[in-house]
Amino acid sequence: MLLAIDCGNTNTVFSIWDGEKFLCTLRTSTHHARTADAYFTWYSTLVKHYEIEADITDVIIASTVPRVVFNLRVFADRFFGCRPLVVGKPDCLLPMDPRVDEGTVPGPDRLANAAAAFDRHGGNVVVVDFGTATNFDVVAADGAYVGGIIAPGVNLSLEALHQGAAALPHIDITRPDKVIGTNTVGCIQSGVYWGYSGLIEGLITRIKTEYGMPMKVVGTGGLAPLFDQADVGFDAIEDDLTMHGLTVIHRYNKENGST
Secondary structure, three states: OEEEEEEOOOEEEEEEEOOOOEEEEEEEEOOOOOOHHHHHHHHHHHHHHOOOOOOOOEEEEEEOOHHHHHHHHHHHHHHHOOOOEEOOOOOOOOOOOOOOOOOOOOOHHHHHHHHHHHHHHOOOEEEEEEOOEEEEEEEOOOOOEEEEEEEEOHHHHHHHHHHHOOOOOOOOOOOOOOOOOOOHHHHHHHHHHHHHHHHHHHHHHHHHHHHOOOOEEEEEEOOHHHHHOOOOOOOEEOOOHHHHHHHHHHHHHHHOOOO
């Protein structure tokens, strides 16, 4: 079985893939000092709790936090006896190489999104990935990642607003009933939700105009369903897109003799 690991700036997600479906998905906070032993203690406890029988033979990692990769490599080697594939490293082949400016290295999560989008939708896709940052990933007709946009994440914006304005409380993002707020919390919720909805819809429109042909738009990440309520232009919501992309990349490496 395959253990797919997606390490982001805020959370790290572990998913067990049996070749046809994900058996489970486990989530922990990202911490660069967490050791391989600590990862295994956490992982094995949850796997036992969920009564999952998983004989892990392969591991693939996508990490936007370089300092975490070493301990995840040790984790894979020590406890599963395998050398993990690390997306973005030279020995990890991609179904289609990205077409970006020379010297630019796209984030591994964006490469995984591109692989998944092409596998499921056939290219000419915009992926809107809600994380610590909100990424817009543009996937060409042949499956290549060809660029995109990075915007501040919703929760990051809320935190900055709270820290920068002492009188404003920290709130959770939600869809307000009205655009015009009649109290402080309502005003912030409206500004963040409807303001961010306008950002998403506007950037999708500009990407499509510049790209010059019809494109499908896929939302992923924890806040995608919430903003789908604002009718920002999503054609599909797929909460497992990045993890699916890791399985696609792993399969491609298996078939091409890299693992």
